[in-house]
Amino acid sequence: MNNESASLSENRGSNLAQLLKKYGIVLVLLLMIVVISILEPAFLRPKNIFNVLTQVSIFGIMSLGLTIVIISKGIDLSAGSVLALSAVLAASVGQAADATAKYFPNLPVLPIFVPIAVALLVGLICGAVNGLLIAKTGIPAFIATLGMQTAARGFALIYTQGKPISNLTKSFTNIGGKIFSVIPVPVVIYAIMIGITYIMLNHTRFGKNIYAIGGNIDAAEVSGIDVKKNLIMIYAYCGLLAGLAAVVFAGRTGSAHPGAASGYELTAIAATTIGGTSHSGGIGTIRGAVIGALILGVLRNGLTLLGVPAYWQQVTEGVIIVVAVIIDMRKNRQKK
Amino acid sequence: MGLHGEWVNMENNEYLLQMKDIKKRFPGVMALKGVDLNVGYGEIHALVGENGAGKSTLMKCLLGIYPPTSGEIYFDGKLIKNYNVAEALKIGISMIHQEISPILYRPIMENIWSGREPLTKFGLVDHKKMYESTKKLLEEIELDEDPMNIAANLTVAKLQLIEIAKAISYDAKLIIMDEPTSALPSKEVEGLFKIMKKLKSEGRSIIYISHKIDEIYAITDKVSVLRDGEYIGTEDTNKLSKDKLIKMMVGRNIDDMFPKTPCDIKDVYLEVKNLSHSRYFQDISFNVRKGEILGIAGLVGSGRTEIIESIFGIRNFDSGEIFINGEKVEIKSPIDAIDKKMAFLTEDRRQTGIFPMLDVEFNLTLANILKYVKKSKLIDYKNLKEDCNKFIDTISIKTPSPKHKIENLSGGNQQKVLVAKWLLTEPDILFLDEPTRGIDVGAKSEIHKLISMLASQGKCIVMVSSELPEIIGMSDRIIVVHEGKITSILDNNENITQELIMEYATDTYKERVN
Numbered sequence: 001m002n003n004e005s006a007s008l009s010e011n012r013g014s015n016l017a018q019l020l021k022k023y024g025i026v027l028v029l030l031l032m033i034v035v036i037s038i039l040e041p042a043f044l045r046p047k048n049i050f051n052v053l054t055q056v057s058i059f060g061i062m063s064l065g066l067t068i069v070i071i072s073k074g075i076d077l078s079a080g081s082v083l084a085l086s087a088v089l090a091a092s093v094g095q096a097a098d099a100t101a102k103y104f105p106n107l108p109v110l111p112i113f114v115p116i117a118v119a120l121l122v123g124l125i126c127g128a129v130n131g132l133l134i135a136k137t138g139i140p141a142f143i144a145t146l147g148m149q150t151a152a153r154g155f156a157l158i159y160t161q162g163k164p165i166s167n168l169t170k171s172f173t174n175i176g177g178k179i180f181s182v183i184p185v186p187v188v189i190y191a192i193m194i195g196i197t198y199i200m201l202n203h204t205r206f207g208k209n210i211y212a213i214g215g216n217i218d219a220a221e222v223s224g225i226d227v228k229k230n231l232i233m234i235y236a237y238c239g240l241l242a243g244l245a246a247v248v249f250a251g252r253t254g255s256a257h258p259g260a261a262s263g264y265e266l267t268a269i270a271a272t273t274i275g276g277t278s279h280s281g282g283i284g285t286i287r288g289a290v291i292g293a294l295i296l297g298v299l300r301n302g303l304t305l306l307g308v309p310a311y312w313q314q315v316t317e318g319v320i321i322v323v324a325v326i327i328d329m330r331k332n333r334q335k336k
Numbered sequence: 337m338g339l340h341g342e343w344v345n346m347e348n349n350e351y352l353l354q355m356k357d358i359k360k361r362f363p364g365v366m367a368l369k370g371v372d373l374n375v376g377y378g379e380i381h382a383l384v385g386e387n388g389a390g391k392s393t394l395m396k397c398l399l400g401i402y403p404p405t406s407g408e409i410y411f412d413g414k415l416i417k418n419y420n421v422a423e424a425l426k427i428g429i430s431m432i433h434q435e436i437s438p439i440l441y442r443p444i445m446e447n448i449w450s451g452r453e454p455l456t457k458f459g460l461v462d463h464k465k466m467y468e469s470t471k472k473l474l475e476e477i478e479l480d481e482d483p484m485n486i487a488a489n490l491t492v493a494k495l496q497l498i499e500i501a502k503a504i505s506y507d508a509k510l511i512i513m514d515e516p517t518s519a520l521p522s523k524e525v526e527g528l529f530k531i532m533k534k535l536k537s538e539g540r541s542i543i544y545i546s547h548k549i550d551e552i553y554a555i556t557d558k559v560s561v562l563r564d565g566e567y568i569g570t571e572d573t574n575k576l577s578k579d580k581l582i583k584m585m586v587g588r589n590i591d592d593m594f595p596k597t598p599c600d601i602k603d604v605y606l607e608v609k610n611l612s613h614s615r616y617f618q619d620i621s622f623n624v625r626k627g628e629i630l631g632i633a634g635l636v637g638s639g640r641t642e643i644i645e646s647i648f649g650i651r652n653f654d655s656g657e658i659f660i661n662g663e664k665v666e667i668k669s670p671i672d673a674i675d676k677k678m679a680f681l682t683e684d685r686r687q688t689g690i691f692p693m694l695d696v697e698f699n700l701t702l703a704n705i706l707k708y709v710k711k712s713k714l715i716d717y718k719n720l721k722e723d724c725n726k727f728i729d730t731i732s733i734k735t736p737s738p739k740h741k742i743e744n745l746s747g748g749n750q751q752k753v754l755v756a757k758w759l760l761t762e763p764d765i766l767f768l769d770e771p772t773r774g775i776d777v778g779a780k781s782e783i784h785k786l787i788s789m790l791a792s793q794g795k796c797i798v799m800v801s802s803e804l805p806e807i808i809g810m811s812d813r814i815i816v817v818h819e820g821k822i823t824s825i826l827d828n829n830e831n832i833t834q835e836l837i838m839e840y841a842t843d844t845y846k847e848r849v850n
Contacts, residue, residue, distance in 0.1 A: 199460070202461075203460040203461050203463075204459070204460060204461060205451075205453050205455070205461060207461075208446060208450065208453055208461065209450075209451070211439065211442055211446070212439050212442070212446075212450050212451070215439035215440055215441060215442055216437060216438065216439045216440065219437070219438060219439055219447075219450065220439075220450065220451070221401070221421065222399070222401070222421055222431070222433060223421075223450040223451035223452075224420075224421045224422030224423075224424075224425045224451045224452070225422075225450065225451045226420075226422065282439060282440065282441050282442070283441050
């Protein structure tokens with residue numbers, strides 16, 4: 001007879017159920033890979049695998065930032081627009097000497113760290129502004145970042161007068177290329193950011209603060225955590241990652257245009273949500289975010305290889321996101 | 337415990353803490369009107385007053401959650417001002433909060449060390465050290481839990497113990513304890529008192545906020561009383577009579593705290609037979625007569641709440657039958673229960689009782705809303721408002737207006753609104769789960785009068801309570817539950833004592849007899 005009837009959650013179920021709960025999405029991913037590989041063996045070609053990983057990298061990097069934002073019980077709708085703004089600003093100082101439409105005609109070719117620094121700085125600043133608005137004025141994150149989403153896009157359009165900036169330097173496009181002609185640079189960058197974000201979230205006080213703020217902001221307050229400062233840092237980091245994703249994006253496409261990455265934040269949010277990050281705050285992991293991103297990447301690639309029309313891919317993605325969250329809610333919710 | 341032995345009064349100050357003429361204004365209300373509080377070194381100082389008296393506000397000012405509007409605070413001889421919580425914790429003031437829940441899905445050790453996790457040489461969190469410090473801390477308060485266990489898996493009592501451990505781990509000179517025992521069974525309360533005495537012997541001081549008069553007399557040295565934001569006075573505990581204390585708190589004499597006015601008890605109206613739930617209770621059978629108050633006693637976690645929840649349709653049960661007025665009834669949900677003229681006042685009004693952001697009027701009339709829907713499907717506000725105002729008057733709900741947000745009312749008045757809500761539905765059977773928890777003495781008495789009145793109107797009252805004086809004072813009969821089973825059904829006569837009920841609640845009665 002269980003005397004602890006006042007506890008807040010139940011831990012029933014056999015060990016199998018426990019395992020499924022913990023590793024569920026990994027199994028889903030493996031299952032998807034198996035099914036797709038059987039239906040279309042071309043999926044498993046190394047070239048295709050690296051292709052998938054490269055495509056995942058951009059929204060994957062973004063979703064690392066979204067993960068910590070959502071764990072803190074917030075949201076950032078501006079990531080895609082911030083990417084675009086960062087990309088165009090970085091591209092404007094990263095054009096090759098012989099570019100046809102140079103943004104700064106008299107600018108010499110600058111070392112690659114300059115455009116990179118510009119992108120990161122723009123991302124950081126936009127993120128910090130988001131954080132400041134949310135922390136100091138108390139307006140909901142949804143609204144603040146919605147405003148940034150529109151404004152940043154607007155700034156990108158103003159800056160470029162609506163026109164793309166192309167012909168970037170070789171160093172720039174190398175970022176979109178491969179190391180040792182095999183491993184895509186974007187994947188390496190993604191991997192490094194996974195490592196950094198993982199350590200930050202799980203092994204620093206800042207990471208613990210993120211969980212505390214998202215899990216119970218009052219408890220965080222009375223434990224002496226500077227909630228405002230931490231919120232600013234959380235959104236700044238998310239913006240920084242959007243800036244980094246911008247570098248990768250521009251490197252891959254060799255150009256930047258103000259309409260870029262529209263809607264990417266939604267993919268990033270979907271990825272981390274599928275991975276188990278909860279919008280009620282305090283719950284989420286980097287591992288989950290990565291698996292969620294891979295699931296989306298594999299899904300898109302797989303459906304394309306199988307010849308499924310693009311619009312049906314969208315429907316499938318939508319269904320998967322909702323199903324993933326329903327399963328996740330069942331996991332966390334107490335049943336009477 | 338993270339305590340570094342004794343700590344000495346360095347400069348021979350008279351008081352560890354001096355709060356002088358503290359005033360605190362919020363928009364529209366003066367919460368503190370000039371309060372003094374002096375706490376000596378190595379002193380356990382009770383801070384009492386009705387809900388809304390200003391105790392929490394005063395402590396929040398002290399802890400740095402917000403600054404006082406005016407007044408001065410001296411700590412260890414030094415004037416402190418414009419400080420935040422982190423700084424207060426560093427100076428040596430920590431607090432056990434009454435209604436702070438934990439970070440639910442994080443482990444115990446993260447909850448305890450939140451904001452000040454131990455770090456390795458490289459500036460990263462030292463999980464191993466955190467685990468070991470937590471293990472030591474839990475041993476000190478005699479809580480057998482794995483530091484990695486998630487807070488969501490713990491009972492309310494254990495969570496409160498962890499709050500206590502956390503406050504102690506700050507190595508504070510002054511610990512504020514706000515209702516630290518509200519969820520604790522008596523064995524743990526003894527444990528807490530042991531810890532408090534140890535802290536006192538180390539020269540540390542404790543401000544003890546509690547509604548439990550018995551505890552105040554058991555453990556505190558001095559008592560300070562607040563009423564309506566004003567400072568009434570401070571007395572030595574051992575020189576203060578209970579009557580005088582209550583008079584200071586409410587400004588009037590309270591002769592009989594639990595006035596169950598005797599009334600005619602008629603026929604059996606509600607009967608429950610062999611109710612069982614695989615997880616919570618087995619073979620529960622009892623009946624309730626019209627005009628009767630049936631008290632349900634038992635330890636926290638014994639299944640009392642689950643039993644009445646099952647009858648009301650909040651919970652499913654596996655087997656058993658329910659009869660109303662001799663007829664068998666099927667109750668599958670609260671809607672069925674309300675249809676059968678049942679009412680249910682929940683244990684935790686904040687979580688499952690009130691709609692905090694909405695006004696008194698809404699909260700009061702919601703359960704009865706269908707009665708106000710006209711043929712046109714629109715709501716008849718005139719009648720709704722009339723009923724609302726009638727009840728606000730008859731049960732003296734203290735609120736500036738019916739449109740006031742209910743969360744701004746004191747706990748006692750919130751509870752009155754909830755009682756009124758159910759009264760509007762004109763029930764025949766009322767289930768009350770801890771009806772006076774966290775409510776001051778004055779409001780308690782008023783709610784007890786209400787309950788008595790309902791009984792005298794011929795209603796059946798089933799009351800779950802952990803406060804034995806309340807059970808003994810109010811019940812006609814008492815059921816005692818132990819680990820999901822009824823250990824006895826007692827007629828409430830002169831032979832019933834708190835000890836007897838406790839024996840049944842802990843299932844040690846047999847042992848004594850043998």
